[in-house]
Amino acid sequence: GNSVTQMEGPVTLSEEAFLTINCTYTATGYPSLFWYVQYPGEGLQLLLKATKADDKGSNKGFEATYRKETTSFHLEKGSVQVSDSAVYFCALSDGTNAGKSTFGDGTTLTVKP
């Protein structure tokens, strides 16, 4: 079956530091890949997505590139802010039944001023 493995947290960074959260996946077919973010006290919301190999998703300074050869979708941001403190989830949609999604266990990021 499909699976998503995320870098374990928690991750603590100082403001303006570089962020990488690793995500690798196992899937059949042609999955789409997603990063969701959950801010404290809020629900999950889509941060960015990529639907095919070599696509780059980007939003709010975050980026991730769909790497089929390494089955990875690592999240990066060049300079984090305190407001980026949240839980980040990597996810994929099934390659043949796209309504069915698989999520990683989440990585908690804390950014200190």
Add this chain to the structure above:
Amino acid sequence: GAGVSQSPRYKVTKRGQDVALRCDPISGHVSLYWYRQALGQGPEFLTYFNYEAQQDKSGLPNDRFSAERPEGSISTLTIQRTEQRDSAMYRCASSLSASGGLSTDTQYFGPGTRLTVL
């Protein structure tokens, strides 16, 4: 307009009781999804609907769990004869377009229902 709403937000029940969790999707959204999330883990897919048709229920853990969306809008997830292991956050999401095959749309999540089975 309003986002996805779920009710109740918190539910405490005794083992063996039935519970019904409600999801009200964004108006006009075709697809509706149910997930279960244990503490410290990511959401786990349960089932999803396009309009009123249940497309995939492979994630429902056993036959005590069922879901319906009779008019293609509000959905109810029912858990019969609850057990302590059913305690979790139950999340609902909706998307504008129908999902299936290679196609899926952005999912918008509700705040979740925290279920505690004593």
